[in-house]
Amino acid sequence: MVFEIVAELIAERNDCDVSEIKPESKFSELGIDSLDTVEMMMSLEERLGREIELDRKVETVGEFVAYVEEQLAKAEENA
Amino acid sequence: MWHTSRNSSPKLKKMLNSKICELLGIKYPIFQGGMAWVADGKLAAAVSEGGGLGIIGAGNAPAEQVKEQIEIARSITSKPFGVNIMLMSPYADEVAELVARERVAVVTTGAGNPSKYMAMWKSVGIKVIPVVASVAMAKLMTRAGADALVAEGGEAGGHVGELSTMVLVPLVCDATHLPVIAAGGIADGRAAAAAFMLGACGVQVGTRFLSAYECSIHRNYKDRVLRAGDLDTIVTGKRLGHPVRSLKSPFSRAYFKAEYSGVSDEELDRMGTGAFRIAVQEGDIERGCFLAGQSAALVKKEQPAAEIVREIAEEAERILMEAQKWVK
Numbered sequence: 001m002v003f004e005i006v007a008e009l010i011a012e013r014n015d016c017d018v019s020e021i022k023p024e025s026k027f028s029e030l031g032i033d034s035l036d037t038v039e040m041m042m043s044l045e046e047r048l049g050r051e052i053e054l055d056r057k058v059e060t061v062g063e064f065v066a067y068v069e070e071q072l073a074k075a076e077e078n079a
Numbered sequence: 080m081w082h083t084s085r086n087s088s089p090k091l092k093k094m095l096n097s098k099i100c101e102l103l104g105i106k107y108p109i110f111q112g113g114m115a116w117v118a119d120g121k122l123a124a125a126v127s128e129g130g131g132l133g134i135i136g137a138g139n140a141p142a143e144q145v146k147e148q149i150e151i152a153r154s155i156t157s158k159p160f161g162v163n164i165m166l167m168s169p170y171a172d173e174v175a176e177l178v179a180r181e182r183v184a185v186v187t188t189g190a191g192n193p194s195k196y197m198a199m200w201k202s203v204g205i206k207v208i209p210v211v212a213s214v215a216m217a218k219l220m221t222r223a224g225a226d227a228l229v230a231e232g233g234e235a236g237g238h239v240g241e242l243s244t245m246v247l248v249p250l251v252c253d254a255t256h257l258p259v260i261a262a263g264g265i266a267d268g269r270a271a272a273a274a275f276m277l278g279a280c281g282v283q284v285g286t287r288f289l290s291a292y293e294c295s296i297h298r299n300y301k302d303r304v305l306r307a308g309d310l311d312t313i314v315t316g317k318r319l320g321h322p323v324r325s326l327k328s329p330f331s332r333a334y335f336k337a338e339y340s341g342v343s344d345e346e347l348d349r350m351g352t353g354a355f356r357i358a359v360q361e362g363d364i365e366r367g368c369f370l371a372g373q374s375a376a377l378v379k380k381e382q383p384a385a386e387i388v389r390e391i392a393e394e395a396e397r398i399l400m401e402a403q404k405w406v407k
Binding site: 028033034035038039041042051053054055 | 191192194195212213214215216218219222240320
């Protein structure tokens, strides 16, 4: 689910088709720098309705999604 | 708010002041940017002695070297000063721990997200002031518990964002309840006054201090800043995701050309390695990257750091006092 939302956010930002965004796509190749990542994270928070702390460097869409899912799972455990 | 204690004359003199002065215990709401390799303990102390907030730039230095600079600053001044931590530095972790141990008054951070150090710093009473270049980053840092924000526009020297100061500052002011310090393109009292009009309650000045007597950069570096005209800076490094603004030089032109040619990322990375240090210490125009903001064009003379602080404050005071002439 997270991947679909992230892909959608990137596609919207880059004016491209969602199908072009793959888990192995690198942020650098998508023209997304670290500031853009923070902005994307904020939009993702709005969509998920919860806060995410991104404190590590991620290079691909897949890594970012895995990280977010990990946080969501942790939050679930603690709930 | 005026403080009688800060004026020796019995007559109360109105002066530039804001909540950032009270928060940090400084006379003027003027920060000196924590320029890597440039802003050492001596420069930071001179600025703090002059009533501003001096900031030591940790850059890519290991904790041991930063500690030396903190000690130098403390031997010169008892006033508060800060340390800027460049979060991309391989030594960021150890410098973050050092400033907590040393209980430095203020920490500013650049090139990243300092959230993971926030609790450690706040627990020892350090005021944390991240440098932000976008609204999302400003929101994130507000949430993470920052005490104030430096909103730095792309006119600045060194690592830069895209937005100009004129646009970024009001946007950041709208996005946070924290005090905002404007940076990027500010070298005199006119720009400082304008920043207050945009909603900032302080300014951070970098490039102007390159001309300070207490700034120990190479003679060639200083001369190039003093000679710089309005079109003499260039932004390189966009391709690797870390754009920096520097003075045009044989090095920056060659790098710029390489960046837009078939040269590999690794080769580019190699070209840039050590270039900041070489500029500062050796003044070599073929191999050094002379970081400076667009405001280099406004820097015309060498003078003591304290005089720079006072000049900026007094000019801003004069302009702000006269500002009502625009409303009739």
